Every structure is written in structure tokens, then in C-alpha cells.
Amino acid sequence: MSDFLYFISEILWGSVMIYLLLGAGIWFTWRTGGIQFRYLRHFAKSLRKSVTPANDGLTSFQALCTSLAARVSGGNIAGVAIAITAGGPGAVFWMWVAALVGMATSFAECSLAQLYKSRDENGRFHGGPAWYMERGLGMRWMGVLFSVFLLMAFGLVFNALQANSLSLALHQAFHLPKWLIAALMAIATLLVIRRGMKGVARFSQWIVPAAAGAWVLTAAIVVLLNLPRLPEVMTLIFKSAFGWHEAASGTLAWTMSQAITSGFQRSMFSNQAGMGSTPNAAAAAASWPPHPAAQGIVQMIGVFIDTVIICSATAAILLLSGVQDYNDASVNGVTLTQQALSTLAGNWASGYIAIILAFFAFTSIVANYAYAENNLRFLTRSTLRHQPLLRAGTLAMVIFGVFAALPTLWQLADIAMALLAMTNLIALLLLSPVVKLIADDYLRQRKLGVKPVFDVTRYPEIERQLTADSWKDLPRE
Template sequence: MPEFFSFISEMLWGSLMLYLLLAAGIWFVFRSKFIPFRLIGDFYQNLKSSRTQSGGLTSSQALFLSLAGRMGTGNVAGVALAIAAGGPGAIFWMWVSAIVSMVISFAECTLAQLYKERDASQQFRGGPAWYMARGLGMRWMGVLFSLFLLLTYGLLFNTIQANSVARAVHYAWNIPEWYTGLFLAGMLLLLITRGLKDIARFMQWVVPVMAFAWVAMSIGIGIDNITHFPAMLAGIVKSAFGWQEAASGAMGYTLSQALTSGFQRSMYSNEAGLGSTPNAAAAAASWPPHPAAQGFVQMVGVVVDTFLICTASAFILLLADNNQTDNAVKGIEIVQQAMVSLTGQWGASFVAVIIFMFAFNSIATNYVYAENNLIFLRINNKRNRRLLRVGIVVMIFIGSQLRIPLLWHITDVIMAFMAITNLTAILLLSPVLSIVAADYLRQRKLGVIPVFNASRYPEINRQLSPGAWDSATEKPVNNRNY
């Protein structure tokens, strides 16, 4: 059975997902008339203008919540796997994939903002399931996506996070894995029972600190090994195009492996196209009040995740010249060995702390996404929330002690189905995205605050939740600010 799911996973992630991701990214670049890149600087103004509004997170809270979900063990151990499978060239294709993923993230998060609605407590809710139901009129598709997300992010994906944490802590301090599993589960229960806004506030403070610590460590190591940098960068480029292997006739295979590994790990890490981060984006009361504004903010999450966090991990591994690993279990230990060789024995402890916090934040955010889809399925009662929390605790405890290849292969397959469902939906909704992006650009050219007036687009307005986007008058603003 594990071999069967492994075969299906390799087929989906090794070819179909790669081409689908690339095609979707290129399609949205043209459909949006390059607006995500032309106006990428707007993210700063939109983030700076972020303010607390009734029923919504601020843009910065939504950004750090989504970053917490992205910044899991894949940013560290996953990079080791990419390099092992595709060589240093996988990092180059990871960067290329991130550029494509930025546009996809803009598309899915803009649509999530557009089709958001208020729950029973007047909190904004939304995500792929909502734009499938409202935008496409296919609630069945939204139900299918929600079930995929509940299985992967609510339960299965957490076993991988817990296993990496338990391995890292055991390697650093020789603490039994089940101790780590119990501690991680207990800490998470204290946080996830607090509610969406408290979790978002926590992430707003913790995520920047952890990201800064990991990137700063990488920069410090880079400065200490500055003489090796040119050779390392040259190795990345040569390996990316198979130039190093061309003489032996292995160029085609090596190029394919590097490209596949880079794209796969990039999508695993930044999650663009999977449909997870739109759940956070929809919870924001975006300012300026326009769906595209949150799209620009969430695009930056891909930049931070891939170009900063994953790149920091890659540089540590490549500068240590110790990046050979063959499975997910050993991935984090290889990173710790690399850190020890570069900094000394304390490096293993530093990685253990970082990976614990990355996984802790990621699992907490996974719970937020899962609970959000309980609301869409209309089963968000106290009993089901308790069942979800118990399920998370059980999966963390199992994952911290055991490596179950079947569970992990099943997770890969379901995540692929989840991504295919989401990418299909946003491709079908690309005409709507084009209208919303053009509306944002029109107002920017007029020098006014971009405000989404749904009454200008009757066909879209009929699909929206009442009260989510009230008609507003465009207000002038100083051109120096917009």
C-alpha cells in the first residue's frame, strides 16, 4: 500500500503539479496585465495603512498568520530534501517557482477577499471553499476542498511537523520523542482554544522574531564564509541547468530532477496554489477597502518564505557542504549536522528551538484553517471543535514517536488533489480576477484610494455576501502616498 501511494504521489507532484503550477502562474500574469509586479510596492502602503476594523483582522495580522502557516519544517528539513534530490540547482528552480507563485498567491488571496462573508459572531470568513460556492456556484466543489483541507491541515500534515520537531529535540538534547510530543501538544492546546484573533495577535509578534533569528544566523554564517560564496552561487547555477553533468551525458536527467525538486519544495513551503493561505487572507478587513489590496500583502509572504527563510536554510546546507539525505526523517538532522559543522555544538540546539517554533506556529495556523472550513461545512459546533483539537493532539503524539510512510504518502496525494481543485477554481474565476485587478489599477491611476464598489459590476455583486462590500465613494489621496 505505501508503494502504491508513493507512486501516485510521484506522478502527481513530479509532472502534473509542476506543469499546472507553471501554466497557472503564466496565465495569471497576463490576465492581470502584470499588475502584481507593476504595483508590488503597494504592499508596503497597504500594510502600513492596516487598521483594526469591526469583524476583521488587520492586514499585518493576516499576513503573519499566513506566514506562520507557511514557515513550518519544510522551510528547513524540506530544503535539505530538495538539495538531496535535485542538487544545488533545486534552489535556483525554487526561486523561479516563487516568482510564479507570487502571482498565484495574489490571485487566490484577492478572490478570497472578494467572496468573504461574516460568520455568526460577525468575524470575516472566507477562502477557496467560499469562492467555489459563491463565484462558481459549485458548493459541492467547496465541500470537496474543505474535506481535503480538514484531512491534510487538520490532521495528517501535523504528523510530519511533529516528527521533525521530536527528531531535532532528540538530536540536540537527547530528550525522548514522546516527551516532546506531549509538550508540543499541550502548548498548542493552550493557544488554539483562544480563538482566531488571539492566535493572529500571537503570530504578529512571534513570527517576525523567529524569521529574523533564522535569517540573521544565515547572514552571520555567510559573512564568516564569504570566500566560499562565489563558488556556492556558481554551483547553484551550473547544477540548475545540468552544466556540471553535461560531459557525462546526464544533463537531461539532472536538469529534470533539479527543476522538479525546486518547484515541488517551493509549493510545499510557500503553499501558493494549495488554497491554505486564502483562509487567512479572507479574515482581514483590508485597507484600502479593495480585494486586491490583500492580494498584494499576501504576495509578500511568498517572498519572505522562499527568498528569505528557505534561502537561508539552503545557504547553511551548501556552505557546510553536508547535504546528503534520503528521507524526510533525516532531513532535519542533516540541517543540525550542517549547523554544528559551521558554528559548533550549540548549533544543533539553535536549530531545535527554531524548528520547534516554526512547527508550533504552523500547526496552530493549520487549526485556524481547519476550523474555518468547519464553518463552511456548517458543522462548527462545540463538539466538532473539540473533536478536531483531540485529533490534532493524537496526530502530534503519533507523529512525534513514529514514522508512518503510508500516512505521509497519503498526505502528499490529498494535498495534490487539494491544489488541483483550488487551481481549477481560480483559473475558472480568472475573468473576475481580471476585472478586480483592472478596477484597482484604474483608481490608482486616478490618484484615489482604491475602494471596491461592487455596484459597478452587477454580475459580481450578485455573487457577493450582503454587507461584505458596501458601496463607497472613491476618496482622493495624496499621490505621494499612492
């Protein structure tokens, strides 16, 4: 089974997904006039009033933290280690490239999710790729297909993977029995997910910034203590990225294709740009200013935070420790990162990483569930009669992940990512004229010096596709 999954993953990621992701990122960068470079200065304005409570949806800050909860996970620690061992230090460079071009794709998908969102029976917003596939493209069948893929990936496979990473770290650091880890995780997960997207968002807005900040601060201290070696590490990253790093004693040589494939795989698993997951959180926000592009800008910053900042923090620790010279395929990514930090900072590091990873993995699990529940709502047309079944499946996969084999889980995750991304990217490319319209409308109002407000009456064709109450009474102070 593992060999078959590996074969499918290699076909999807060997060429198809690399070209599709890179092509989509470049396309949206061009169509939006370099959105990820031009609009960064508006990030603070988009978040300035985002902490004000909103009755009709999440605040922009809550939506950002929810998306970061799903993004910032075991992949930021274990995944980076796997990328470096599989593709060499050059994989880090291609992770950065994937993130920078992926920011434009993230803007596109999150802006569309905001535009085509709808309200539930309680007046709260819901939306995501399934909604813009149904309303923007008139293809409900495509939305159903996407929702099924997302339920399988985020409701099941990814949660098992996060549980696996968490259990490995806790077992390695504290020698806790796996049955105890599984029981504690299942109970804690149930306590959070029973409150739905709103509860997950409130939980994430406190935990995610603290855990991510602690990890980045740790890496910064490690870099400062090893500052003379930093130029050597940066040179190694760039040389390996293009296959220029020569084989030496005890060191492997990696090809450029290995670096690109590993970098793109792990970058996408981490920042999820183009996968169609983050729009589920973006659509739930009552965006400020009241314009779809504002939430798109906030969410594309999440890609930068996740990959260029947090993943780079992990990469710095790994490369400064000399992990690129370590050639033991039996050692998993979590253990390798624990060993790397222990080499640089002492034996206490193993337990510290286990605690950080526990927060990362747990917040990812509950955010993944929120995404899955949102798409269950789409499939059942706003009713959640199958919610208990989804919760039971999520808890079962969390428990299963504690005991499962790691290689099989990573292969399943890679295949699930590819299926989600292909469906979502096709829809995004078909809706690219709408993405350009949103970006141009936002920038036009910014240039005029007025608060951007999306006036749907200016665009009758789009207005007919939206729910009647999704963009009414937008101006607010």
C-alpha cells in the same frame, strides 16, 4: 504502504502538478500584467494602517503573520535539505522560479477570498476557496470537496509532519524523550487553538517575525563569514538547475527533471501558493485599503518572504557546508541541517536549530488548525458543533507525528498538497476573469491617485454573488 504512496506521489508530481502550477502561475502573471513585479511598491501602503485593531476581522498584518505561521515551518529547514539531497543544488533555483510565478497565483486566490468573504454571527469575516467555489462558481459541491481535502491535510497530515520535524530536532539536540515532547506539544497546541483564528493571529504576529528574523540573520552571518565561497555556491545552483553539473568524486549528478520536481514540491509545501490554504487567513482580514487586491498584494509578499528569503537562508547554510556531497539517505532533513550549521558555526548550532524549528513547527500547527476550523465552519454552515472532534483529531495527529516514520508522512503530505492544489487551481482558472477585474480596478484607482475602494455596484453580476454585508461601509480612515 510506503511504496504505494510513493507511486501515487510520483504520478501526481512527475508531470501533472508541475505543469498545472507553472501554467497557472504564468497565466495569472499574464492576466494581471505581471502583478508580482508591478505592485510590489504598494506593499508598504497596504500595510501602513494594517496594525490598527479591526473589530470586524484581522488586520492585514495579523493575516500575513497567520499565513506565514502556516508557511514558515519545518519545510523551510527539513524540506529544503530534502529538496537538495533529492534534486541537487539546482532544486533551489526551481524553488525560486516556483515562488516568483506562484506569487501571481497567491494574489489571485487571496483577492478572490477577500471578495467572496462573509460575516459570522459575531460580525467577523470568514472565507476562502470553498466560499469562492460556492458563490463565484455556484458549485457548493466543489467547495465541500475542497474543505474535506483541507481538513484531512491541514487538520491531520501536515500537523503530524510538523510534529515529527520538531521532535526529531529536539531529540537530536537535547535528547528529550519523545513522550515528553508529545505531551508538551499537545498541551501548548490546545492552549492556543481554543481561541480560534483570532487567537492564532494574535499569537503569530509576535512569534513569527521574531523566529523568522532570527533564522535569516543567522544565515546572513554565516554567508558573510564565508563570502569568498558564495560565487561558487551560486554557480553550482545554476549549473545543477539545468543538469550541467558533472559527477565528481564523492558527488552525485542530478538531472534537470529531478531538480525541477524537488524544487516545485518543496517550494509549494513551503509557500503554499495555489494550494488554497492562505486564502483562509486572507479572507479573515479587514483589508486596508478596502479593496480585495490590497490583501492579495500583502499575501503574495508572504510567498516571497517564505521562499526567496527564508528558504534561501537555509539553502545557503546547507550548500556552504558541502551538504551536496553527503550521500546518506538514512539522515533526515532536520539532522542534516543541524550538521550543516554545526560544521560552519560549532556544536551549539544543533540546539539553536532545534529551538528555531520548534517555533516554526508550533506556529505552523496552530495556523493549520485555524484553517481547518474555518473549513469546518463552511461544511456545517457556520456552526461548529463538531469543533471538539476536530480539536481532538488535531491533538491526536500531533502526538502520532512525534512517533511516526518520516518518509510516509512526507509522501502523504505530497499527495494531500496535490489534491488540494488541483481542486483550487481549477476554480481559480475558471474565475480568472474576476481576478483580472479586481487587479484592473485596483490599478485604475491607483493611477488616478485616489485610495482604492472596491465599489460592488459597478459590477452588478458580482454584487449578486456576494453576501449583503461583506462589502458595505467600506471607506474608513
